[in-house]
Amino acid sequence: MCGIVGYIGEKPVYDILINGLKKLEYRGYDSAGVMIYNNELLIKKSKGKVSNLENLFSNKKDKKGTIGIGHTRWATHGPPNQVNSHPHVSNSGEISLVHNGIIENYDSIKKILLKKGYTFSSDTDSEVLVNLIEDIKKSKKIKLGKAVYYALKQVVGAYAIVAFDSTNPKELVGARLGSPLAIGVGESEYYFGSDATPFLEFTKRCVYLNDNEMVIVNLKKGLTLREIKKDSIIDPYVQELKQDIEDVEKGGYEHFMLKEIFEQPQSITDTFRGRLISPDEKISISSLKRHYETFSSANRIIFISCGTSWHSSLLGEYFFEELLRIPVEVEYASEFRYRNPVINKGDIVIPISQSGETADTLAAIKMAKEKGAFLYGICNVVGSSIARETHTGVYTHAGSEIGVASTKAFSCQISLLLLMGLALGEKLGTIDKKRYQRILNELYELPKTIEKVLKSNSLIESISENYLEAANFLYLGRGYHFPIALEGALKLKEISYIHAEGYPAAEMKHGPIALIDENMPVVVIATKKGNYHKVVSNIMEIKARGGKIIAVVSEGDEEIEQLADHIIEIPNCDELIAPILANIPLQLLSYHIANKKGCDIDQPRNLAKSVTVE
Numbered sequence: 001m002c003g004i005v006g007y008i009g010e011k012p013v014y015d016i017l018i019n020g021l022k023k024l025e026y027r028g029y030d031s032a033g034v035m036i037y038n039n040e041l042l043i044k045k046s047k048g049k050v051s052n053l054e055n056l057f058s059n060k061k062d063k064k065g066t067i068g069i070g071h072t073r074w075a076t077h078g079p080p081n082q083v084n085s086h087p088h089v090s091n092s093g094e095i096s097l098v099h100n101g102i103i104e105n106y107d108s109i110k111k112i113l114l115k116k117g118y119t120f121s122s123d124t125d126s127e128v129l130v131n132l133i134e135d136i137k138k139s140k141k142i143k144l145g146k147a148v149y150y151a152l153k154q155v156v157g158a159y160a161i162v163a164f165d166s167t168n169p170k171e172l173v174g175a176r177l178g179s180p181l182a183i184g185v186g187e188s189e190y191y192f193g194s195d196a197t198p199f200l201e202f203t204k205r206c207v208y209l210n211d212n213e214m215v216i217v218n219l220k221k222g223l224t225l226r227e228i229k230k231d232s233i234i235d236p237y238v239q240e241l242k243q244d245i246e247d248v249e250k251g252g253y254e255h256f257m258l259k260e261i262f263e264q265p266q267s268i269t270d271t272f273r274g275r276l277i278s279p280d281e282k283i284s285i286s287s288l289k290r291h292y293e294t295f296s297s298a299n300r301i302i303f304i305s306c307g308t309s310w311h312s313s314l315l316g317e318y319f320f321e322e323l324l325r326i327p328v329e330v331e332y333a334s335e336f337r338y339r340n341p342v343i344n345k346g347d348i349v350i351p352i353s354q355s356g357e358t359a360d361t362l363a364a365i366k367m368a369k370e371k372g373a374f375l376y377g378i379c380n381v382v383g384s385s386i387a388r389e390t391h392t393g394v395y396t397h398a399g400s401e402i403g404v405a406s407t408k409a410f411s412c413q414i415s416l417l418l419l420m421g422l423a424l425g426e427k428l429g430t431i432d433k434k435r436y437q438r439i440l441n442e443l444y445e446l447p448k449t450i451e452k453v454l455k456s457n458s459l460i461e462s463i464s465e466n467y468l469e470a471a472n473f474l475y476l477g478r479g480y481h482f483p484i485a486l487e488g489a490l491k492l493k494e495i496s497y498i499h500a501e502g503y504p505a506a507e508m509k510h511g512p513i514a515l516i517d518e519n520m521p522v523v524v525i526a527t528k529k530g531n532y533h534k535v536v537s538n539i540m541e542i543k544a545r546g547g548k549i550i551a552v553v554s555e556g557d558e559e560i561e562q563l564a565d566h567i568i569e570i571p572n573c574d575e576l577i578a579p580i581l582a583n584i585p586l587q588l589l590s591y592h593i594a595n596k597k598g599c600d601i602d603q604p605r606n607l608a609k610s611v612t613v614e
């Protein structure tokens with residue numbers, strides 16, 4: 001959701017900004033713009049892709065300059081068009097600003113500025129902010145940094161901003177509250193990014209801003225970090241990043257999503273690294289070890305999350321209740337934060353998030369913390385806000401996930417949840433020893449087993465050919481496969497724009513069965529064990545009504561082979577491992593359908609990778 005880049009130094013800024021914006025495309029956006037300073041401000045903006053913006057730079061002279069800011073906009077206030085795109089410029093033409101987030105009280109500020117004679121050309125809250133900064137700067141006769149500081153004291157909402165003042169062109173000012181901002185520290189040069197990917201190829205030294213912090217980078221004075229609430233200077237913590245630029249490139253695959261699907265064996269290996277060293281050794285998750293006591297005395301565990309991470313949470317509930325015998329609840333963070341949930345001391349709240357920046361999940365964390373819950377976060381992005389706001393937690397280490405549709409991050413989340421469930425179950429004595437060992441053996445082999453599942457790729461691609469015209473899809477699963485049915489449906493919706501619903505298989509007869517006819521493809525997850533025979537009955541009910549059946553089954557299943565239109569086999573395994581495997585064919589099915597329909601797979605319309613506004 002909105003991407004920010006910036007640079008100040010001695011290198012030509014144009015390529016840094018444009019390539020940086022391209023690296024942030026995965027966040028989702030509908031317009032793009034840059035400001036380049038070369039003794040005067042040059043602003044270019046356009047609706048649509050960054051490539052449209054590049055087309056505006058036919059004149060080489062326009063690309064000159066070594067200071068600039070850039071933005072990809074995901075529309076909130078006002079439609080996606082050239083005028084609403086960022087950077088926004090103050091009335092005097094001196095200050096330019098890029099902003100990610102929402103200024104909730106922009107309307108009242110705008111009214112005051114209108115009375116003072118300010119004019120506005122866009123519908124955005126960001127244009128109000130840049131003029132507020134200008135108004136303060138001029139009336140108090142202060143520099144940009146101080147003016148930003150006073151302006152941010154007045155605004156309510158969320159922001160990451162970078163601002164530039166052409167009357168003092170040696171510095172850039174950034175700030176954050178609720179939306180991410182990273183600063184790359186080079187030799188006499190500084191980079192800005194919504195994350196580190198725009199500057200990873202230039203520097204690995206990075207300062208992640210915390211909420212309520214602002215930064216001034218000045219070519220002479222260096223970097224100054226300030227806490228806005230306390231108005232105090234703080235020492236910046238410069239991290240050495242381990243990420244490589246290859247992590248954020250496609251590596252020969254047509255799309256990031258496909259690359260990430262195929263990376264899953266490696267990602268899960270990374271999730272397990274140091275935690276599951278061998279099936280003969282105890283599971284070692286250091287943050288869990290430190291808090292076994294908290295878990296063993298917990299009254300209740302509450303998972304909070306959104307989207308795909310919510311589906312992980314649901315599977316987490318099934319795993320944890322089975323293995324730990326502790327009551328578990330699963331909440332949409334966006335609902336949880338706005339109701340008045342009962343939270344007591346002794347409750348453990350587990351937020352799950354790939355990005356670690358989802359606004360609703362962050363707000364729900366803050367609320368649960370205030371009510372006295374213990375917060376144990378599960379996150380992918382190292383150093384993200386959710387990682388910092390929780391008491392402790394564990395990283396999934398799935399690696400950078402660029403495709404908007406989450407794939408490897410989900411697989412790592414659910415594999416980690418199962419590993420945690422086993423570790424805790426063993427410690428609490430709530431799991432049978434033989435069962436523990438069997439599942440642990442299978443988890444250890446999981447990366448290799450996933451390699452086998454990925455071999456179905458071409459079969460799944462050929463199955464997908466039959467469903468390019470489908471308008472609807474139904475996904476059914478029972479028990480551990482129900483969250484996977486939900487996730488399969490979400491993946492298809494997100495990238496192919498085909499309407500899809502996930503249902504617990506037995507619920508079909510309570511309504512959705514009315515939808516089934518020869519035009520309704522139904523994806524059924526029907527592996528052996530668990531409720532297999534009941535799901536076979538559901539398949540018969542679909543067949544009797546002419547529905548098309550794509551079944552994910554256990555290797556060697558002959559019964560469903562007779563009933564289904566297409567079968568996709570996964571290796572025989574424990575019923576707790578099966579959902580992790582069954583999900584992979586569903587990812588590939590969505591991918592191939594969307595790809596053959598010509599959809600924009602890595603940047604589906606209207607979607608953002610990290611949803612940093614409500």
Ligand code: M6R
Nearest residue numbers: 307308309353354355358405406
């Ligand atoms: O970064 P998070 O895991 O907190 O994101 C939550 C959802 O926005 C995310 O899972 C979304 O549903 C994805 N596009 C799913 O593919």
